[in-house]
Amino acid sequence: MENKSYDPNTNPVKKPLSLQLDPSMFEPATPEEKKQQDVMSESTTFLKDGLRRLRKNKLSMFGIIVLLLILLTITIAPSIVPYGYEEILSVEGKRDKGAKNLKPFEFSKNEQRFIQKGGERFPHIFGTDEQCRDYFIRVIYGTRVSLLVGFFASIIVLIIGLIYGSISGYAGGRTDMIMMRIVDIIYSLPDMLMVILLSVVLPELIQVPKKSFLGRMGPNMISLFIVFGLLYWVGMARLIRGQILSIKENDYILAAKATGASPGRIIRRHIIPNCLSVIIVSTALQIPSAIFTESYLSFIGLGVQAPMPSLGSLANAARGGLQTYPFKLVFPAVMICLIVLSLNLLGDGLRDAFDPKLRR
Amino acid sequence: MAEHLLEVEHLKQYFPIRDGFFGSKPLKAVDDVSFTINHGETLGLVGESGCGKTTVGRSILRLYEPTDGVVKFEGEEITDKNIHALRRKMQMVFQDPYSSLNPRMTVEDIIGEPLDVHKLYANKKERREKILHLMDLVGLNAEHATRYAHEFSGGQRQRIGIARALAVDPKFIICDEPVSALDVSIQAQVINMFEDLQEKLGVAYLFIAHDLLVVRHISHNIAVMYLGHMVETASADELMDHPIHPYTESLLSAVPIPDPKIARQKNRIMLEGDVPSPLNMPTGCPFRTRCRYATERCAAEVPELTDRGNGHKVACFVK
Numbered sequence: 001m002e003n004k005s006y007d008p009n010t011n012p013v014k015k016p017l018s019l020q021l022d023p024s025m026f027e028p029a030t031p032e033e034k035k036q037q038d039v040m041s042e043s044t045t046f047l048k049d050g051l052r053r054l055r056k057n058k059l060s061m062f063g064i065i066v067l068l069l070i071l072l073t074i075t076i077a078p079s080i081v082p083y084g085y086e087e088i089l090s091v092e093g094k095r096d097k098g099a100k101n102l103k104p105f106e107f108s109k110n111e112q113r114f115i116q117k118g119g120e121r122f123p124h125i126f127g128t129d130e131q132c133r134d135y136f137i138r139v140i141y142g143t144r145v146s147l148l149v150g151f152f153a154s155i156i157v158l159i160i161g162l163i164y165g166s167i168s169g170y171a172g173g174r175t176d177m178i179m180m181r182i183v184d185i186i187y188s189l190p191d192m193l194m195v196i197l198l199s200v201v202l203p204e205l206i207q208v209p210k211k212s213f214l215g216r217m218g219p220n221m222i223s224l225f226i227v228f229g230l231l232y233w234v235g236m237a238r239l240i241r242g243q244i245l246s247i248k249e250n251d252y253i254l255a256a257k258a259t260g261a262s263p264g265r266i267i268r269r270h271i272i273p274n275c276l277s278v279i280i281v282s283t284a285l286q287i288p289s290a291i292f293t294e295s296y297l298s299f300i301g302l303g304v305q306a307p308m309p310s311l312g313s314l315a316n317a318a319r320g321g322l323q324t325y326p327f328k329l330v331f332p333a334v335m336i337c338l339i340v341l342s343l344n345l346l347g348d349g350l351r352d353a354f355d356p357k358l359r360r
Numbered sequence: 361m362a363e364h365l366l367e368v369e370h371l372k373q374y375f376p377i378r379d380g381f382f383g384s385k386p387l388k389a390v391d392d393v394s395f396t397i398n399h400g401e402t403l404g405l406v407g408e409s410g411c412g413k414t415t416v417g418r419s420i421l422r423l424y425e426p427t428d429g430v431v432k433f434e435g436e437e438i439t440d441k442n443i444h445a446l447r448r449k450m451q452m453v454f455q456d457p458y459s460s461l462n463p464r465m466t467v468e469d470i471i472g473e474p475l476d477v478h479k480l481y482a483n484k485k486e487r488r489e490k491i492l493h494l495m496d497l498v499g500l501n502a503e504h505a506t507r508y509a510h511e512f513s514g515g516q517r518q519r520i521g522i523a524r525a526l527a528v529d530p531k532f533i534i535c536d537e538p539v540s541a542l543d544v545s546i547q548a549q550v551i552n553m554f555e556d557l558q559e560k561l562g563v564a565y566l567f568i569a570h571d572l573l574v575v576r577h578i579s580h581n582i583a584v585m586y587l588g589h590m591v592e593t594a595s596a597d598e599l600m601d602h603p604i605h606p607y608t609e610s611l612l613s614a615v616p617i618p619d620p621k622i623a624r625q626k627n628r629i630m631l632e633g634d635v636p637s638p639l640n641m642p643t644g645c646p647f648r649t650r651c652r653y654a655t656e657r658c659a660a661e662v663p664e665l666t667d668r669g670n671g672h673k674v675a676c677f678v679k
C-alpha cells in the first residue's frame with residue numbers, strides 16, 4: 001500500500017498528461033472575498049415566512065382584495081347612500097307608490113318629475129324591491145349581517161373547540177376516550193335537522209330585548225348561534241385534539257420535560273405555538289360555512305327577522321318575481337358567492353402558507 | 361462525596377399493553393438492570409434496536425415512572441420530590457436533532473429554556489451572556505442566536521441540543537444516540553466535542569448508541585443490553601478485545617472493518633432467528649433462543665451478572 005504523507009502546503013506536481021487543473025493557476029482568496037461568501041439568508045420568523053408565501057399565492061391575494069373591497073363597501077356605503085334599509089321611498093314627504101320594483105339606475109315617475117324641477121336624487125343602484133325600498137342598501141345590510149354571523153359563529157366554534165380539544169388531547173387516556181365518544185355522538189346528529197328544530201323551538205324560550213342589536217336580528221339568529229355552539233364545534237375539537245396528540249409525541253416536548261418545565265409552560269411555549277397555524281386556517285375556513293348555513297336558514301325563513309335583511313332572505317324574497325325581475329336574485333346570490341369564494345381562497349392560501357406538513 | 365456519581369440498582373420498567381378489552385399485560389422494556397457511573401466517566405450502552413437502551417436513559421431522568429428499582433445520584437435516591445432539583449445536575453441529549461428542537465423557538469430561547477425553568481440568571485443581560493457562552497462552548501456563532509432551528513444543518517442542530525443540556529451546568533448527561541442521525545464526518549465532530557466537553561467540564565456521560573466503534577472510542581466502560589437485560593459489562597478495551605457473552609461476540613463480529621482483506625478473513629458469527637417479542641419473553645436466559653451454546657440450564661434459570669475478574673461482569677452459564 002502506498003502511504004505517502006500529504007503536505008497540504010505544497011502543490012502536488014502535475015503529471016504531463018493528467019487532466020488535473022494546475023493549482024498554481026489559482027491564487028488564494030483575500031479576506032474580503034471570503035467575507036462575500038458569508039452571505040446568510042435573512043432570518044425569518046414563522047409569521048413572516050408564512051405571509052411571504054401567502055403574498056406569492058395569486059388566488060388568495062385575489063380573495064383578500066375582494067374581501068377588502070366588500071368590507072370597505074359595507075362600512076362606507078350606508079353613510080353615502082341616503083336611504084335606510086327599512087325606509088320606504090318618498091318624494092318631498094309623500095310616499096312614492098310608483099317606486100316599486102324599479103330596475104337598476106331607474107327612477108320612478110315621481111322622482112323624474114322631482115329631478116326635472118331641479119331636485120337631486122341618489123340613483124337606485126340595484127333598483128328597488130316590491131315594497132318600494134332601495135335594494136342596494138338592503139343588499140349592503142344583508143352582507144353585513146351575513147359577515148357578522150359568519151365571524152361570530154366561527155369565534156364561538158373556535159373557543160369551544162379549542163378548550164374541549166386541548167383538554168382532551170393533553171389529558172389523554174380515559175378522559176380523552178370519554179370526551180371523544182361525546183364528540184362522536186354529537187357528530188352523528190343530523191345537523192340541518194337540529195338547526196331547523198332548534199330554530200323553531202328556541203325563539204319561544206328566549207326573550208331578547210327588542211332594541212338590542214341581536215333583538216333586531218331576531219330570535220332566530222340567537223338560536224343559530226346556539227346551534228353553532230352546540231353542534232359545529234366538534235370538527236374543530238377533533239382537529240385540535242389530533243394536533244395536540246401529534247405534537248405531544250415530539251422530542252422537544254420530552255426535552256422540555258427533561259429540563260423540568262411545568263405542564264403549563266409546555267402547553268404555552270411548545271404546544272400552542274405549534275398548532276396555531278392549523279387553528280388560524282380552520283377558523284378561516286369555518287367562516288364561509290357559517291355564512292352558508294345562515295343564508296340557507298334565511299332562505300327557508302328561519303334566519304333573520306324582517307325587516308332586517310340578510311343575503312339569504314333577500315334571495316328568498318326575490319323568488320316571487322323571478323321571471324320578471326331576475327336581477328333581484330342575482331345581486332344577493334352573487335354577493336354570497338363572492339364572499340364564500342374569496343374566504344375559501346383565503347383559507348386555502350393560509351393553509352398552504354402556514355401548514356408545516358406541506359413543507360420541510 | 362459518594363463513591364459513584366450514579367448508581368442504578370435493579371431498575372425495572374414495564375409498560376402496560378392493552379390485551380383484549382379489559383386486561384393488560386406488561387411489556388418488560390427494562391428488566392432488572394444495574395450499573396454504576398463514576399464522576400467524569402463515560403458508560404457506553406449498546407444493544408440492538410428495541411433492547412431498552414433508550415428506556416434506561418429515560419427512566420433515570422424520570423421521564424417514565426420506573427416500575428421498580430433504585431436510582432441514586434451522588435448517593436441520594438431519586439424520587440418524584442427531588443427530581444426537579446436533580447434536573448439541574450442531570451440532562452439529556454436526544455437522538456433526532458430534527459424533532460428535539462421546537463421549530464417555533466429561536467436558538468436563544470431553546471438554549472435559554474433550562475435557565476428560565478430553573479431561574480439561573482438575575483437579569484436579561486446575564487441570561488444573554490450565559491447563552492452566548494454556551495453557544496461558544498459548542499462551536500456556534502453568536503449571530504446564530506436569533507435564528508430558528510430549521511435554518512441549521514443536522515450537526516449544528518445537535519450542537520444546539522448539547523448547549524441546551526449544558527445550560528444548567530450538569531454533572532451527568534444522558535446521550536441518547538446523539539450521533540446516529542448524523543453522517544459520518546459530522547459524527548466525528550460531535551463525538552470529539554463530547555470528549556472536549558468532558559475534559560473541560562468534567563461531566564459524566566451515559567452514552568447510548570448502537571455503533572460499537574463510536575462507543576469504544578468515547579467510553580471508559582461499556583455495557584451490552586439484550587431484550588431489556590444487561591448481558592455483559594466491562595471496561596471498553598477489555599470488552600472489545602475479550603468478549604465473553606455469546607451475544608457480545610456476535611455483536612462484535614458484525615462490526616465493519618474498513619479493510620476488505622482483513623474483513624474477508626474474518627469469521628462472522630451469524631445469529632439465527634429474530635429477537636423474541638418482549639411481550640413473550642423466553643424462559644431463563646433471554647438470549648438462549650438464538651445462542652449457539654444454549655443448554656437445558658439456560659432455559660430453566662435466569663443467569664445473574666457475575667464478576668469474571670477486573671470488573672468484567674457477564675450473565676451467562678456456559679462461557
